[in-house]
Amino acid sequence: MIDITKDIQPLTTFRNNSVKMMQRLKKTKRPIILTVNGKAQAIVQDAAAYQRLLDLAASADVNEGIRQGLEDMREGRTRPADEVFEEMRRKYAIPR
Template sequence: MLNLTQDIRSLTEFKRNTTELVENLKRTKHPLVLTVNGKTELVVQDVQSYQELLDAAELLKTLRGIKRGLQQMKEGQGKAAEDLFAEMFDQLDNAS
């Protein structure tokens, strides 16, 4: 979780204290927001935390797809698996 009092630094400070700040990133697992000319420009994060973020985003995407599919089935927009497989096999047979 981002701590606004500790996790926002200037790019200049990051350049001066890279080793210390990277060690802190690894220890706390908190992202670091870097500013350029007083404006937020970059987020720096340790690899493990970034991978966890990617995994969470992928899970969310999957869950949204499942939810959408369930809603479509409730609305009668889906096809029975038997019908879908029959169509696929027909297309394969016709392609031969």
């Protein structure tokens, strides 16, 4: 959730206090909206939060999921389903 009293800042404030602002980003995990002449121009966020957004977008996008699955196949990161099912049967003592 964005806190409009803290998370919307003029670009000059960010520029003049960048170390402090970066520390706040790491601590709060909330993005900072930077303004120029009172209008939003950019958003700064910590790298882990951005990666989480990318991961969420990828999981929500069916085409991206298919692309990742095909890439996994090409890269050999898959196993036959019967092998996985047999492993699960053994692990959880599931009868045939």
